[in-house]
Amino acid sequence: KAGVTQTPRYLIKTRGQQVTLSCSPISGHRSVSWYQQTPGQGLQFLFEYFSETQRNKGNFPGRFSGRQFSNSRSEMNVSTLELGDSALYLCASSSPWDSSYNEQFFGPGTRLTVL
Amino acid sequence: AQSVTQLGSHVSVSEGALVLLRCNYSSSVPPYLFWYVQYPNQGLQLLLKYTSAATLVKGINGFEAEFKKSETSFHLTKPSAHMSDAAEYFCAVRGTASKLTFGTGTRLQVTL
Numbered sequence: 001k002a003g004v005t006q007t008p009r010y011l012i013k014t015r016g017q018q019v020t021l022s023c024s025p026i027s028g029h030r031s032v033s034w035y036q037q038t039p040g041q042g043l044q045f046l047f048e049y050f051s052e053t054q055r056n057k058g059n060f061p062g063r064f065s066g067r068q069f070s071n072s073r074s075e076m077n078v079s080t081l082e083l084g085d086s087a088l089y090l091c092a093s094s095s096p097w098d099s100s101y102n103e104q105f106f107g108p109g110t111r112l113t114v115l
Numbered sequence: 116a117q118s119v120t121q122l123g124s125h126v127s128v129s130e131g132a133l134v135l136l137r138c139n140y141s142s143s144v145p146p147y148l149f150w151y152v153q154y155p156n157q158g159l160q161l162l163l164k165y166t167s168a169a170t171l172v173k174g175i176n177g178f179e180a181e182f183k184k185s186e187t188s189f190h191l192t193k194p195s196a197h198m199s200d201a202a203e204y205f206c207a208v209r210g211t212a213s214k215l216t217f218g219t220g221t222r223l224q225v226t227l
Contacts, residue, residue, distance in 0.1 A: 004158075031213050043205065043217035056214050090158055094213050104213060106151075106158035 002027065004107035006091050012113045018079040021110045025072050025093030031055075032074040033104060034066060037088040046089075049074055078112075086114045117142040117208045119189075121218035129226050134178075134193040136221045138206030141187065147209035148189045150180055153220075154202045162204075165189060176200070201225045 005024045013019050025032050033056075034046040045058040049068035066076040072093075078085055088111050092104035122137040140146050147166050151159040163174025170182045180191045191204060206218040 033213050033215075035215075035217075042219050043207075043215075045214050045216070048213050050213075058214075092159075092213075092215075103149075103161055103164060104215060106160070108156075108158045111156075 004091055004093050004105050006089075006107040006110050008110060009108065010111045010113075012115060013081050014115050015081055015083060017081050018077060019081060019112060020075050020077045021089055021091075021112070023074045023076075023091030023093075023107060025074070025091075026095075026105055029093035029095045029105070030072050031094045032068055032072065033092045033094075034074070034076050035090045035092065036060075037090060037109070038084075038086070043090075046076065081114045083114050085112065087112060117144075117146060117210050117216055119148070119206045119208050119216065119218040121206050121221050123221050124219065125222050125224065127224040127226060128196045130198055131195050134191070134196045134200065134223065136191040136204050136206075136223065138180075138189045138191065138218060139187050140189060140206075140208050142208060148180075148182065149207045149209070149215065150174065150178070150189075150191050151205045151207060151217075152202050153205065159205065162191070196223075196225045198225050198227075 007022045031050045033048040037043045048056040052068045063079045068074045088109045090109045091107045094104045118141045120139045149164045150162040163172045165182045173179045178193045203220045203222045207215040
């Protein structure tokens with residue numbers, strides 16, 4: 001079974017631009033969560049989507065948004081990029097139909113650098 | 116709100132020595148607890164999880180953790196460290212739906 005895939009793996013943007021990151025969950029998984037990882041703040045939860053609906057949201061400004069498609073693939077968008085948005089963005093998927101529902105499977109991440 | 120605290124941002128052990136990484140949790144309900152490992156430039160890999168089935172949990176790569184409610188702890192151990200264990204380790208607690216709250220991480224260094 002293929003794992004969680006994230007594209008692109010690396011991205012360089014300048015301040016003020018916007019960016020879209022993509023995540024394809026494990027086949028059959030319907031929940032996708034996004035996390036931001038920075039040296040200063042560590043791993044922080046951004047949001048979770050389940051069956052195309054945002055089910056949970058972290059404490060991030062409205063510049064951070066996401067969506068999920070009918071095939072469970074998810075995108076997150078960051079508008080008006082700031083230097084502090086430079087981070088590793090991780091996507092994780094899980095399945096409520098799996099006995100290990102509590103387990104989240106992480107992708108390799110997208111490294112975003114804002115100049 | 117649920118949270119976890121990892122004591123020690125850096126731990127150094129000799130190859131073959133015991134590995135002990137500490138994690139304490141705060142939760143008003145029985146927690147679901149996890150340990151993840153992250154190698155450089157990679158995502159997170161699940162080492163093990165506690166979901167109330169057993170207090171001693173065995174994971175991959177020879178790691179195990181014991182849930183101690185009286186001490187609100189979920190420390191990660193491995194009897195004998197290997198060079199390939201050098202990585203960053205994160206303790207996490209599951210909150211609402213699938214949301215994970217992570218500790219600040221412990222970087223494990225293994226020396227010869």
